[in-house]
Amino acid sequence: xxxxxxxxxxxxxxxxxxxxxxxxxxxxxxxxxxxxxxxxxxxxxxxxxxxxxxxxxxxxxxxxxxxxxxxxxxxxxxxxxxxxxxxxxxxxxxxxxxxxxxxxxxxxxxxxxxxxxxxxxxxxxxxxxxxxxxxxxxxxxxxxxxxxxxxxxxxxxxxxxxxxxxxxxxxxxxxxxxxxxxxxxxxxxxxxxxxxxxxxxxxxxxxxxxxxxxxxxxxxxxxxxxxxxxxxxxxxxxxxxxxxxxxxxxxxxxxxxxxxxxxxxxxxxxxxxxxxxxxxxxxxxxxxxxxxxxxxxxxxxxxxxxxxxxxxxxxxxxxxxxxxxxxxxxxxxxxxxxxxxxxxxxxxxxxxxxxxxxxxxxxxxxxxxxx
Amino acid sequence: xxxxxxxxxxxxxxxxxxxxxxxxxxxxxxxxxxxxxxxxxxxxxxxxxxxxxxxxxxxxxxxxxxxxxxxxxxxxxxxxxxxxxxxxxxxxxxxxxxxxxxxxxxxxxxxxxxxxxxxxxxxxxxxxxxxxxxxxxxxxxxxxxxxxxxxxxxxxxxxxxxxxxxxxxxxxxxxxxxxxxxxxxxxxxxxxxxxxxxxxxxxxxxxxxxxxxxxxxxxxxxxxxxxxxxxxxxxxxxxxxxxxxxxxxxxxxxxxxxxxxxxxxxxxxxxxxxxxxxxxxxxxxxxxxxxxxxxxxxxxxxxxxxxxxxxxxxxxxxxxxxxxxxxxxxxxxxxxxxxxxxxxxxxxxxxxxxxxxxxxxxxxxxxxxxxxxxxxxxxxxxxxxxxxxxxxxxxxxxxxxxxxxxxxxxxxxxxxxxxxxxxxxxxxxxxxxxxxxxxxxxxxxxxxxxxxxxxxxxxxxxxxxxxxxxxxxxxxxxxxxxxxxxxxxxxxxxxxxxxxxxxxxxxxxxxxxxxxxxxxxxxxxxxxxxxxxxxxxxxx
Numbered sequence: 001x002x003x004x005x006x007x008x009x010x011x012x013x014x015x016x017x018x019x020x021x022x023x024x025x026x027x028x029x030x031x032x033x034x035x036x037x038x039x040x041x042x043x044x045x046x047x048x049x050x051x052x053x054x055x056x057x058x059x060x061x062x063x064x065x066x067x068x069x070x071x072x073x074x075x076x077x078x079x080x081x082x083x084x085x086x087x088x089x090x091x092x093x094x095x096x097x098x099x100x101x102x103x104x105x106x107x108x109x110x111x112x113x114x115x116x117x118x119x120x121x122x123x124x125x126x127x128x129x130x131x132x133x134x135x136x137x138x139x140x141x142x143x144x145x146x147x148x149x150x151x152x153x154x155x156x157x158x159x160x161x162x163x164x165x166x167x168x169x170x171x172x173x174x175x176x177x178x179x180x181x182x183x184x185x186x187x188x189x190x191x192x193x194x195x196x197x198x199x200x201x202x203x204x205x206x207x208x209x210x211x212x213x214x215x216x217x218x219x220x221x222x223x224x225x226x227x228x229x230x231x232x233x234x235x236x237x238x239x240x241x242x243x244x245x246x247x248x249x250x251x252x253x254x255x256x257x258x259x260x261x262x263x264x265x266x267x268x269x270x271x272x273x274x275x276x277x278x279x280x281x282x283x284x285x286x287x288x289x290x291x292x293x294x295x296x297x298x299x300x301x302x303x304x305x306x307x308x309x310x311x312x313x314x315x316x317x318x319x320x321x322x323x324x325x326x327x328x329x330x331x332x333x334x335x336x337x338x339x340x341x342x343x344x345x346x347x348x349x350x351x352x353x354x355x356x357x358x359x360x361x362x363x364x365x366x367x368x369x370x371x
Numbered sequence: 372x373x374x375x376x377x378x379x380x381x382x383x384x385x386x387x388x389x390x391x392x393x394x395x396x397x398x399x400x401x402x403x404x405x406x407x408x409x410x411x412x413x414x415x416x417x418x419x420x421x422x423x424x425x426x427x428x429x430x431x432x433x434x435x436x437x438x439x440x441x442x443x444x445x446x447x448x449x450x451x452x453x454x455x456x457x458x459x460x461x462x463x464x465x466x467x468x469x470x471x472x473x474x475x476x477x478x479x480x481x482x483x484x485x486x487x488x489x490x491x492x493x494x495x496x497x498x499x500x501x502x503x504x505x506x507x508x509x510x511x512x513x514x515x516x517x518x519x520x521x522x523x524x525x526x527x528x529x530x531x532x533x534x535x536x537x538x539x540x541x542x543x544x545x546x547x548x549x550x551x552x553x554x555x556x557x558x559x560x561x562x563x564x565x566x567x568x569x570x571x572x573x574x575x576x577x578x579x580x581x582x583x584x585x586x587x588x589x590x591x592x593x594x595x596x597x598x599x600x601x602x603x604x605x606x607x608x609x610x611x612x613x614x615x616x617x618x619x620x621x622x623x624x625x626x627x628x629x630x631x632x633x634x635x636x637x638x639x640x641x642x643x644x645x646x647x648x649x650x651x652x653x654x655x656x657x658x659x660x661x662x663x664x665x666x667x668x669x670x671x672x673x674x675x676x677x678x679x680x681x682x683x684x685x686x687x688x689x690x691x692x693x694x695x696x697x698x699x700x701x702x703x704x705x706x707x708x709x710x711x712x713x714x715x716x717x718x719x720x721x722x723x724x725x726x727x728x729x730x731x732x733x734x735x736x737x738x739x740x741x742x743x744x745x746x747x748x749x750x751x752x753x754x755x756x757x758x759x760x761x762x763x764x765x766x767x768x769x770x771x772x773x774x775x776x777x778x779x780x781x782x783x784x785x786x787x788x789x790x791x792x793x794x795x796x797x798x799x800x801x802x803x804x805x806x807x808x809x810x811x812x813x814x815x816x817x818x819x820x821x822x823x824x825x826x827x828x829x830x831x832x833x834x835x836x837x838x839x840x841x842x843x844x845x846x847x848x849x850x851x852x853x854x855x856x857x858x859x860x861x862x863x864x865x866x867x868x869x870x871x872x873x874x875x876x877x878x879x880x881x882x883x884x885x886x887x888x889x890x891x892x893x894x895x896x897x898x899x900x901x902x903x904x905x906x907x908x909x910x911x
Contacts, residue, residue, distance in 0.1 A: 010786075010789070010790060010792075010793050011740070011790070218763050218764055219762050219763060220748075220752055220758055220762050220763075221762065223745070223748060223752070226741075227738060227741075227749065230739075230740050231734045231735070231738045231739070233731070233734050234734060234735055234736070234737065234738045234749060236696050236717075237694075237696060237717065237729060237735055237736065237749070237750070238749045238750065238752070238753065239716055239718035239721075239753045
């Protein structure tokens with residue numbers, strides 16, 4: 001028996017939709033094996049992980065609150081990835097945005113005005129964009145690999161945040177806890193509904209996804225990004241400047257991550273802390289790929305990955321599982337998504353062939369798994 | 372196994388053995404390969420005898436490559452049998468085919484530029500072959516077959532013809548009994564091609580069989596003992612080239628008569644140049660690039676100017692500089708309709724009515740994963756076509772262009788608006804050339820207009836180029852196909868090592884003169900000037 005990958009004449013559009021579903025299915029199978037080997041009842045664990053969070057109103061709200069930064073960041077990353085610019089540093093851009101956006105409420109706690117929030121948002125967007133521009137400039141100027149520079153800059157940003165909240169920005173009244181002062185009411189994103197957890201920041205993700213879906217599909221800019229990603233030489237032939245596009249996609253992704261950062265700090269947390277993200281910037285990479293680099297797909301994928309965060313918390317409480325299991329799940333899901341993408345351009349054909357040299361005859365069988 | 376006996380048998384067969392008398396070396400019976408709905412090879416039965424030079428002719432998409440890949444083990448047949456010395460064989464991969472004695476020299480070389488000849492050859496050999504004595508073996512083979520090669524030379528210093536020799540020597544080291552050659556002369560000067568033919572005849576005289584794939588009919592007439600002609604996946608004829616003419620072979624290949632291009636006289640006298648290069652110099656791009664040195668060139672309205680040259684002598688660099696993909700150092704270096712555009716980008720030049728067709732179809736002229744209509748936008752958006760002023764892409768307009776080009780240039784598409792990757796090379800070439808001609812450009816610059824295109828379609832493209840020029844456009848054609856240049860050009864210049872000769876009227880030149888200039892001797896062509904009575908250069 002031999003398993004072959006046979007190239008398809010045309011990329012399968014059906015498989016493009018089905019392959020993420022297969023990937024999720026395989027990840028669940030992996031989960032069963034993982035939980036069984038940890039000595040936990042797999043059925044119960046999967047229920048706690050993936051079903052229970054969907055059964056209560058508060059956790060559905062929480063799901064949306066967690067999905068929103070993922071969607072915002074992933075839309076930006078999808079634009080980068082489409083242009084073949086490998087921005088792995090969204091965590092850093094998220095953090096840079098959060099820091100830049102927090103300057104006003106931390107230094108001027110008494111400044112209370114309707115323009116405060118918009119100003120914070122603008123500063124966060126600018127901070128994220130500038131931080132995102134660094135790897136792009138290094139790539140354009142020195143051909144430095146953007147994967148390395150953007151990833152390493154993430155840790156730089158996280159350490160700067162850590163230093164700020166333990167040092168100059170620490171709230172004098174915090175009893176030495178590493179956290180900034182609490183934001184005033186006018187520096188906090190208003191809630192969508194009284195008494196809930198959903199702030200207006202969750203709308204940012206939806207608006208940005210809708211805008212991106214529309215612009216990427218119909219505009220010359222979206223076209224330029226796609227050409228640059230698929231065939232750089234053809235992009236040059238079409239008159240698109242690759243360096244400008246690299247810079248633009250990094251700036252856009254940084255801006256969106258920065259916006260997500262300030263929304264998280266000002267809407268959900270209410271102050272700066274050493275840890276403001278459970279790894280949104282990295283998980284968003286999975287969201288972008290699971291969503292097929294398509295803004296609308298990303299909204300769905302963002303909800304799913306948010307579920308793994310929630311399920312992970314629940315599993316920690318109910319089953320006593322380490323929160324590392326969540327990371328493992330996410331990593332395996334990304335691995336499976338990328339692996340299953342092979343099925344879009346190839347079909348799997350299983351052949352039962354006699355040893356080489358034998359004549360082909362009617363006994364030969366070919367089973368083709370096709371999309 | 373048959374492979375064990377090959378070398379001794381071949382020596383026993385001897386040179387005089389006539390191919391047709393013995394059992395065929397290789398034979399196919401009803402060989403069939405399908406790709407989805409397309410039957411690329413439909414029950415192909417043919418045979419090649421030992422010592423025979425056998426030409427495989429066919430239009431693009433006729434199934435030549437598919438057939439050859441099955442023989443070489445790169446593709447598995449869906450149906451049918453391959454007999455090797457009368458015994459059924461099945462090659463699961465090229466290594467098995469090589470062990471039987473089937474070697475192949477590809478059209479596109481797979482050599483590492485930074486390694487030496489011997490190192491490159493070593494990489495292609497089975498792992499158990501040692502490095503020891505390899506250089507001597509290479510010297511011996513290259514001496515025996517008239518393929519002079521220095522095993523220690525770096526590949527990036529070699530000419531294209533020498534690189535081909537490396538591939539051939541690599542193939543010969545494995546003692547093949549059947550050598551498959553895919554369009555071997557497409558990268559050679561006429562003189563280099565003649566040398567190759569001598570080698571091929573010597574190999575055949577030893578009893579080795581050669582399967583020779585080409586679209587150049589004159590070579591078939593000169594070289595081949597037999598020709599098998601494919602059309603749409605089927606064998607349509609098995610011909611004796613001695614009894615045929617180029618026209619009759621072309622007719623079998625296309626299934627219809629192919630006429631020469633009619634070239635009405637050009638209106639060159641007093642015409643103002645529309646496209647000019649003035650002292651254009653561009654530094655080499657990377658260690659293996661070619662620098663352009665002091666290039667002067669005029670293309671007037673109504674003219675087709677051809678640029679001949681062996682691949683890799685600066686053609687793509689010249690194309691990039693003229694198109695604006697690489698900017699010149701001064702604005703005056705490139706002039707369009709009297710306006711200096713040397714430092715303006717490709718889209719600024721498109722807005723002035725220029726259009727460009729690069730050599731590489733996939734990845735340069737077109738994006739493989741894009742639909743044809745999206746590939747229309749690729750070159751049309753820059754001149755404001757298929758795009759609204761708001762920056763919104765007008766898909767309907769792009770589809771209209773796609774449909775129009777498809778019909779006018781007979782681009783065969785299996786579905787509506789397919790992705791570029793779904794088209795055969797020849798069909799895609801028709802599309803990328805047609806896409807630009809459809810814009811009715813004032814200036815058209817095209818690199819290798821009919822590369823890999825079948826005779827019928829090449830004819831269409833050449834006619835369109837000439838008729839575009841006669842309507843008042845300036846047409847610059849860069850090509851390695853001399854027959855093509857002679858057919859359509861009013862003036863021909865030769866590029867060699869980044870330097871361009873003056874342009875001479877095509878009718879005053881012969882292939883031999885151009886061959887000499889390709890070798891870089893164009894600084895001393897007094898003979899040419901004399902033959903031409905001094906009115907040779909229109910380029911100055």
